[in-house]
Amino acid sequence: MKKAFVSVINDLVTDQRVHKSCLTLTKAGFKVLLVGRVLHNSPPMPERPYDCKRMRLLFEKGPLFYAEFNLRLFFLLFWHRADILLANDLDTLLPNFLISRLRKRPLIFDSHEYFTETPELVNRKLKQKIWKNIEKFVVSRLDEMITVNDSIANLFRHEYGLKVHVIRNLPLKYTPFNVLSRNDLHLPVHKKILILQGSGINVDRGAEELVMAMKQLPELLLLIIGGGDVIKSLHEMVEINGLQQQVTFLPRMPYAQMMQYTQNADLGLTLDKDTNLNYRLSLPNKIFDYIQAGIPVLASPLPEIKKIIDTYDLGTFVINHDPEMIASAIKQVFDDSDRLQQWQKNTIKAAKELCWENEENILLNIYGQYN
Numbered sequence: 001m002k003k004a005f006v007s008v009i010n011d012l013v014t015d016q017r018v019h020k021s022c023l024t025l026t027k028a029g030f031k032v033l034l035v036g037r038v039l040h041n042s043p044p045m046p047e048r049p050y051d052c053k054r055m056r057l058l059f060e061k062g063p064l065f066y067a068e069f070n071l072r073l074f075f076l077l078f079w080h081r082a083d084i085l086l087a088n089d090l091d092t093l094l095p096n097f098l099i100s101r102l103r104k105r106p107l108i109f110d111s112h113e114y115f116t117e118t119p120e121l122v123n124r125k126l127k128q129k130i131w132k133n134i135e136k137f138v139v140s141r142l143d144e145m146i147t148v149n150d151s152i153a154n155l156f157r158h159e160y161g162l163k164v165h166v167i168r169n170l171p172l173k174y175t176p177f178n179v180l181s182r183n184d185l186h187l188p189v190h191k192k193i194l195i196l197q198g199s200g201i202n203v204d205r206g207a208e209e210l211v212m213a214m215k216q217l218p219e220l221l222l223l224i225i226g227g228g229d230v231i232k233s234l235h236e237m238v239e240i241n242g243l244q245q246q247v248t249f250l251p252r253m254p255y256a257q258m259m260q261y262t263q264n265a266d267l268g269l270t271l272d273k274d275t276n277l278n279y280r281l282s283l284p285n286k287i288f289d290y291i292q293a294g295i296p297v298l299a300s301p302l303p304e305i306k307k308i309i310d311t312y313d314l315g316t317f318v319i320n321h322d323p324e325m326i327a328s329a330i331k332q333v334f335d336d337s338d339r340l341q342q343w344q345k346n347t348i349k350a351a352k353e354l355c356w357e358n359e360e361n362i363l364l365n366i367y368g369q370y371n
Contacts, residue, residue, distance in 0.1 A: 006021065007085075011043075012034060016255055034052045085106070085107045090116070091115070116135055167359055170354050170355055185261060192266045194266070195225065201226055205271060209322070226252050226258075227252050268296070270297065292355070296333070296340060
């Protein structure tokens, strides 16, 4: 059996795209080793039907972290004989590329975002230039790659003239064996519940404005599930504004557990701002989770997001990120019960089409040429 070495820079626990890619590699006949890292606060690793290794590093952020991670990854790749290499995102690409040339092994690059235009880089020109040079050096030498939507794919096609496959980050069909009720989850039975979920609740994703909007929505509960750069400041905002009864925080958790909360919500939110090219062209995973859970969506009208919501008629949009406007948009959703019910019905059809079981056929064809 041929071996596939899959690398990603996160702690593996909640990265559903990488997990699904590994499942598809297994289905394609490969023995899979997935490598990431472990942090001081990483949740336990759930059982997976493939091998996993999490590296414990001396540094957890900054230039020394990236240098240590890439060096460790290079030597790990060097000593593991793999038949195919799969690099997830730009921050794992260079060591994979070097080993692919040394070992003469095929390399698949799966770009989950437009990395060089992330908010962490756009205002740090030196760091952005370093990563852009790495991208130019490696991607210009690839024959093909994978990314998550048409907008990002078109950027890579235009800049590097290579073949780019679009594999959207769709979830597996959600079929829970045991559906928990609001009582089981200690959620209020008679309140409308909003949900904002994700492992990257960071700056410019609209979370701060959403929390402030809750001051005008005393009859609603907002669930924030996950982690990110602004979680600490969100806790402080809730405390300062006396919103403890209206905003509930839950930590990162296994996907199946998170979806129990999601399916008990009434409205899913994704409020990324158009402050950088990466966010402008993003297609957040949470949208598809909301669809699988059967709840409508209130979103920023960014191109890829708007395309999905308009195509399937699944929800509506915020005009801007002023807290009063967000609160007004939420009130309008719940004031029109007929429209809300129609959106809920439309999620059923969308969930059948927008699932990994359909999307992975493209990926199986890509993997199949290397087995």
